[in-house]
Structure formats: C-alpha cells, structure tokens
Amino acid sequence: MKKQDRKQHYSGIRTTAIHGGEGPDPSTNASSPPLNMSSTFVSEEAGSFSAHDLKEDSPWLYGRWANPTVSMLEKKIAAVEGVEDALCTASGMAAATSIFMTFLSKEDHVIVSDVSYAGVAELARDTLPRFGIETSFVDMSDLKALKSAIQSNTKLIHIETPVNPILRLTDIKAVRKIATEAGALLSADCTFSTPLGIDAKKLGIDLIMHSATKYICGHGDAVGGIIAGSRLLIDKLRVEASIHHGGIMSPFNAWLIARGLSTLPLRMEAHQQNAMKLAKWLEKHPSITDVKYPGLKSHPQHDLALSQMNNFSAMLSFQVGDEEKGKLLANKMIKKLEIIHYAVSLGHHRSLIFWMPTKDLIEGSFKLSKTQTRSYKNYAGEGIFRMSVGLEDTEDLISDLDRVI
Ligand SMILES: *Cc1c(COP(=O)(O)O)cnc(C)c1O
Numbered sequence: 267m268k269k270q271d272r273k274q275h276y277s278g279i280r281t282t283a284i285h286g287g288e289g290p291d292p293s294t295n296a297s298s299p300p301l302n303m304s305s306t307f308v309s310e311e312a313g314s315f316s317a318h319d320l321k322e323d324s325p326w327l328y329g330r331w332a333n334p335t336v337s338m339l340e341k342k343i344a345a346v347e348g349v350e351d352a353l354c355t356a357s358g359m360a361a362a363t364s365i366f367m368t369f370l371s372k373e374d375h376v377i378v379s380d381v382s383y384a385g386v387a388e389l390a391r392d393t394l395p396r397f398g399i400e401t402s403f404v405d406m407s408d409l410k411a412l413k414s415a416i417q418s419n420t421k422l423i424h425i426e427t428p429v430n431p432i433l434r435l436t437d438i439k440a441v442r443k444i445a446t447e448a449g450a451l452l453s454a455d456c457t458f459s460t461p462l463g464i465d466a467k468k469l470g471i472d473l474i475m476h477s478a479t480k481y482i483c484g485h486g487d488a489v490g491g492i493i494a495g496s497r498l499l500i501d502k503l504r505v506e507a508s509i510h511h512g513g514i515m516s517p518f519n520a521w522l523i524a525r526g527l528s529t530l531p532l533r534m535e536a537h538q539q540n541a542m543k544l545a546k547w548l549e550k551h552p553s554i555t556d557v558k559y560p561g562l563k564s565h566p567q568h569d570l571a572l573s574q575m576n577n578f579s580a581m582l583s584f585q586v587g588d589e590e591k592g593k594l595l596a597n598k599m600i601k602k603l604e605i606i607h608y609a610v611s612l613g614h615h616r617s618l619i620f621w622m623p624t625k626d627l628i629e630g631s632f633k634l635s636k637t638q639t640r641s642y643k644n645y646a647g648e649g650i651f652r653m654s655v656g657l658e659d660t661e662d663l664i665s666d667l668d669r670v671i
Pocket residue numbers: 357358359360383385386426430455457458477478479480489490491
C-alpha cells in the first residue's frame with residue numbers, strides 16, 4: 267500500500283485540517299508535504315492532450331492541469347468542507363470569475379448580492395454584461411426582493427455572508443430554498459465566515475468560494491482562491507477555469523496556504539475570542555457610536571448568526587460619527603497605531619484596520635438604489651472602520667486602539 271493511500275480514520279475538524287489531503291511522501295518518507303514546483307511531468311505512455319480527457323487517476327501531465335502540491339491543498343480543503351472536491355485559483359477574484367464564466371452563458375441571468383467584495387461587485391456590474399449576461403443586484407437580507415428578482419433565465423444566485431464590509435448576514439437556508447425553486451445554482455463567498463464559521467455543505471451551497479488570501483492562509487503571505495463543491499461541478503470548473511482560462515494557483519502559494527489551513531480551527535477559536543472581547547470593549551467606549559459584530563447581541567441579525575454560524579469569525583466594524591470624524595481618526599491611526607496595521611485585506615494573524623467611507627463605496631462600487639442605500643446605512647452609517655482582529659494579546663490591541671480613539 268502506498269503510504270499516501272492509507273485510510274484516514276478520523277472525524278474531528280482539527281485532525282482533518284492537519285492530516286486531510288496529505289500523508290508521508292512515498293518517495294522519501296518525509297513527514298511534511300513536499301513543495302513540488304515542476305511545471306511538466308515525464309509521460310510513460312503516448313496520450314492525447316485535451317482537457318476533456320482528464321480523469322481522476324490520470325497521470326500528472328502539465329502544471330496548468332494539475333500539480334501535486336496544489337492537489338494536496340485541494341484535497342485538504344475538500345476534507346475540511348466535507349465535500350467531494352475543490353479547485354484552487356490564482357486569487358479570490360479568480361475564483362469569482364471562474365464561477366461566473368463557467369456557469370453562465372450569453373442570455374443567462376445572475377443575481378448578485380447588492381453589497382459584496384468591491385471587486386466582485388464591479389466584475390458583475392461592468393464585465394458580465396459585455397458577454398451578454400444579465401445581472402440583478404439584490405439586498406440578500408430582503409427575501410422578498412430576491413424572490414421578485416428571479417427570472418426564467420436565472421441560472422445562478424451569488425451571495426456573501428457576512429457581507430464585506432458591512433457585516434450584514436444572509437439567511438443561507440432561505441436563499442437555498444429560493445434558488446432551488448428557481449432551478450438556479452447557489453454560490454457563496456464564505457471568506458468572512460471561513461470553513462469553520464458555517465457548515466456550507468449542510469446549508470446546501472453548491473459552490474463554496476473563499477479568498478484563501480484571508481483566513482485560510484492566515485498569515486498574509488500568499489494570494490489565492492478556492493472553490494469547493496461536488497465532483498461534477500468542480501470537474502467542470504477545472505476544465506474551464508484552470509485548463510482553459512488559466513487562472514491557476516502557484517504550487518508555492520498552495521504549499522503556504524495548506525500550511526496555514528492546518529491551524530485554521532485553532533486560529534479561528536482564538537480569533538473569535540479576541541474579536542468578542544474587542545467588540546464588547548468598543549461598545550462601551552464613549553467615542554464609538556456603533557459596533558457591528560455578528561457575535562454581539564446588538565447585531566440586528568444576531569439570532570440568524572446564532573442559528574447558522576458555528577464561529578463568529580473576527581471581522582468587526584465600528585463608527586465614530588460623521589465622515590469628517592472618520593477621516594480624522596483614520597489619519598491619526600495611520601500615524602499613531604503601533605501594533606495594528608492600517609491596511610486593507612483581512613484574516614491574518616496581524617490585526618488590520620481600514621476606514622471605509624459609505625459615500626465612496628456606494629457611488630464607486632455598489633451603485634445602490636434608495637432602498638438599498640437605506641439598508642447599507644443601517645449597518646454602516648456614513649462610514650465604518652473595518653477591523654480584522656488578529657491573534658495578538660487582546661490587552662495590547664485595546665491599548666493600541668485606546669491611544670488613538
Ligand atoms: C478579499 C476578498 C475577495 C477577493 O480575494 P483576492 O484573494 O484578494 O482576490 C473576495 N471576496 C471577499 C469577501 C474578500 O474579502
């Protein structure tokens with residue numbers, strides 16, 4: 267028996283994150299997974315060269331088709347998500363593009379969350395229509411609005427929960443029901459919730475998408491994306507998105523991200539603990555006018571958070587009043603913060619914070635209607651500080667913030 271093929275008798279998430287998809291290297295007995303950078307593989311028989319000939323037991327052929335280190339990460343994430351297969355992409359945006367370009371064609375209709383990662387919002391709004399794809403943008407917390415946006419050609423509903431950057435939640439079970447009635451696929455950007463935060467398979471998400479750049483990698487040193495789901499859907503993505511469109515993850519990034527994923531369950535426990543303490547401290551601070559964190563009782567959808575989230579993650583937002591006050595504080599943070607980095611991105615071991623003015627985002631990225639703007643402002647007022655709470659000591663984070671707020 268090849269050591270790689272040994273049976274994996276375990277069920278716990280920590281064991282799965284550490285041992286899933288990997289095993290001692292059969293050629294060297296190395297305990298840690300090797301980094302295999304080879305872009306091509308020596309063939310042992312004459313064969314054809316079409317993506318459609320790819321089978322599960324096909325020999326390694328070429329790095330854009332599959333690579334042992336990237337496949338190891340794909341198996342690991344599939345094991346953690348409890349689904350059949352996964353595909354790694356060059357970035358989270360490449361994962362979103364792969365989903366749209368694989369499962370939508372000319373004259374199809376897609377419904378996208380009206381607030382989402384800005385890159386996804388702009389891709390759906392500016393790029394998809396150029397390919398003859400119809401788009402609608404819906405506040406996914408408004409199920410009536412979602413139902414009335416359904417058309418006979420609706421092929422895909424794309425949600426995000428909690429939504430970046432305002433931390434509004436989407437009721438996945440309810441949206442799943444609407445998608446099923448419409449005969450549409452459901453894809454969900456689960457970057458903020460992480461594989462630990464929601465049981466995406468149980469909730470019926472067809473295409474589980476992550477920017478692996480964030481919590482899954484966890485250390486801020488690799489960009490990547492992941493889509494997990496059934497073998498049928500992932501096979502389709504592998505042919506279109508990887509082999510044809512070409513947006514593959516580099517083996518080195520896969521190696522770094524797999525190393526990060528191994529400790530994700532432990533990190534998410536610590537992340538959540540830190541975020542909860544910080545959110546409670548912020549709520550009591552006299553200069554803070556609002557805090558949003560799904561784990562707080564004050565979050566407008568806290569009940570939904572309790573029912574569908576197993577971990578509240580560590581993304582929170584807070585407000586300090588109007589836009590002017592926000593901008594002033596942002597400038598103070600840039601100069602005075604000593605531990606927390608004033609930077610975009612999220613999910614790293616280091617804490618990150620960034621000022622996000624409402625007007626800029628609504629006018630630049632989201633182009634919201636009046637009703638949608640009202641819902642946005644319910645969560646974000648005139649602007650929020652989006653904070654990705656890291657793994658430092660809570661007391662140090664609090665004193666760093668306390669000096670500037
Ligand atoms: C960062 C992010 C993305 C994009 O991922 P990249 O790896 O930066 O391309 C997509 N969705 C969400 C929710 C994100 O936070």
